[in-house]
Amino acid sequence: MSLTENIHIGRPTNRVDGRLKVTGQAKYAAEYPAADLLHGAIVGSTIAAGRITALNVEPARQVPGVVEVFTHENRGKAAWLDRSWRDEVAPPGHPFRPLHSDRILFDGQPIALVVADSYEAARDAASLVSAEYEVREHCTELERKRSEAYVPPEKRSGIPPPPDPRGDPEKAFEDAPIKISRDYRVNAEHHNPMEMFGTTCVYEGNDKLTIYDKTQGSQNAQGYVTSVFGLKSKNVRLINHYVGGAFGSALRPQHQLFFAVMASLELKRSVRVSLTRSQMFHIGYRPDNYQTVSLAADREGRLRSIMHDAVASTSHYEDYQEAVVNWSGMMYHCDNVKLSYRLAKLHTPTPCDMRAPGAAIGVTALECALDELSYEVGIDPLEIRRLNFASKDENTDKQFTSKALHACYREGAAAFGWDKRKSVPRSMQDGHDLIGWGVSTGMWDAFLQKAEATAKLSADGKLEVSTAASDIGTGTWTILTQIGADAFGLPLEDVTARIGDSTLPTSPVEGGSWTAASNGSAVQAACEAAKETLFKHAKKMANSPLADSEFEDVAVSGGCIFRIDDPGKRLAISEIMHAADLEEIEEEGKVGPDLLQMMKYISYTHSAVFAEVRVDEELGIVRVTRIVCAAAAGRILNPKTARSQILGGVVMGIGMALHEEAMTDHRLGKIMNHNLAEYHIPAHADIENIEVIFVDEHDEKVSPLGVKGLGEIGIVGTASAVANAIFHATGKRVRDFPITIDKLLAA
């Protein structure tokens, strides 16, 4: 079937869930009512390492309204075997099992759950639980563990380890006329989605549960619950219709899910457990890291050697891994490359994927180093990037399915006005302010994951498309509706998307920027299958005007199926269904990566980020006045929501550049700024102008829809573009992120 004209795909479209969100009707996990609902409050440990020797829960039990206090001494039944606790995205190691024993491995580790008939009683009673500890020596300081860093013995599924070295990078470095070697650090960050983690577990009797959970994967979380508690899959339904942001923090089941379900099963009541903002600093985080980037070039700026080493933090119980250094082997052409990545164990929870995990920190270091090199060579920072363009992935020796990065450089530079840049640092003042312009490249994977969907067409011509995807603010509801609408030539109002429910067709977790490509393509495949079934029935009808037609010859629109070359030959959907005695037609669609193609090709999203800063040198205050982000991301399904994805990534990148860091008192092993007043994220006043450009990029190989995904690319390269602009403004290079006032004044 040839595609009919796309009316919705590619057009800026308001979110279909917009009205619900602006009227307060969209319900998030902790907002579902339940009869006789109990409330749980978690108590955290006050030490970072050791054992609990005594627990005093009596004062808590005395509080009116308290129903139960769970500790490791009376925790409810849960799986014994480690592997039963592994979720789809777990790194190698021993998953955290709340209240499993008296051992403490990080500050804030849950040691008790107080359950009461009101939120206030639970919270009050939780403050009365106390513990005595046998304190062991702890370490939360990566610097002190650097010398013990190790190559993770077991690889995390889906994360490629650094490739083997190529060429002779040490000798090439030695021989090159121009070289730099610099140390960078991006301090640990916390996702801090605005919605705090919460689970409402509705007890339906006989160990049957309906669970509303903050998660990026309803099926991942549902699978975790059935496996940990030994429940039948059909008895557990998990819903995540609306998710108040996540950025990776809700990929793995967080412990409020465990607590709500455990208490619910033990007490045979419905239970809600939410984390406090402060407790959200005791779940996963973007790992602290130290990186060394060594670059060498010839006198024209052609890269001769790239060496990139990273050491990143992990917990004592799991080897969290992400691709930090691999980017340095494929963003630019270079024959001599050496990349290394090691971990060091700290008394913290296991880090957790955070928006563009790995790339957000690794590319930041590489792109700052390349900027430094450009000044050493004496060429324009944009020029050095163009000069070293990689036309294939030199890590794997595969071709890119597409790479419109030159267009990003060109269109981004034009929009920004890069040609007016004065090359010498500190040369662009405006009154009291120093002005700086910086650039960076960005890169992120374009994945297609296995996904399934169904499309159900009813006799009245309405369509329902279903897949267990999630919408964490990404626009999934809307793009799936658009895809369905275009497949059947329907207005958006006649299409209902169903997502956010573990009982729907199989979907991966919502992450890695793969949802639009994977679930979107699955929905499209399901729609095509439903159309084909409709066509078969149409053809079979007595005196069918489509009797001699092939599927390729017809299209569906306006409630009819018709010949494209002779639209007069048509049948109404209602007529066809009536003749076939059908109420509806439902078909499935499935997609997955093309393994044969993957032997030759690999897919990435690219971007060029341009930043302008104004620096008040006396006060050390940096303002990011302009960002232009030009992205090559394949086909854009909805320019409106797509643009928002990039804006969000850029804002978080500005946070990485200037604001965000967990501040730990290493003597105590405690994060001290565990709240939104002291853990700074960008606020309205910090964000001025951001321009988003999507360059034309056609890619038929990346996914059946030609979509690459946009969730992460906006953050990659933003922090480096800002840092490079700060150098251009001030002549000062700060290599320790975030670039706060104190560091800039001291530089």
Added chain:
Amino acid sequence: MAPSSADIPASFVINGSRHALTIPPWMTLLDLLREHLHLTGSKKGCDHGQCGACTVLVDGIRLNSCLILAVSRDGADITTIEGLERDGDLHPLQTAFVEHDAFQCGYCTPGQICSAAGLLSERHAHNRAEIRENMSGNLCRCGAYTNIADAIEDVMAQDAAAREAAE
């Protein structure tokens, strides 16, 4: 929740309807709205007055409802996000937020909109820089700030045009 002897009577007009309640003195306005009146449109993003997600209008003034003990506002007239619509029509800010895609996950959105409604009636902000400054108590982790500013500017211009026409 079982009633306790400490409970105190308090009454409110919430989104136009009167509520005569007996509530514990330690209950915040936010928890009263969310947990007891099931008006979950007001969001809890921190419970400490640090994020603005819980912003509601109390006697027309924008306030963080997580910082207010409900009984301390006995008699107040409260408007939450659920009360901004008029006869099924969205408030101009609600429409502008949808049009400008001024949200992603939607969790900060009710607070942003209530805060913006308060801002407009304060008439403190006259340009984009002042909008940004005066909206800085409302965090958006999804980073929709530029679109939020566009939406508010849009409604501010509509208001100004309407006032001009009226004069």
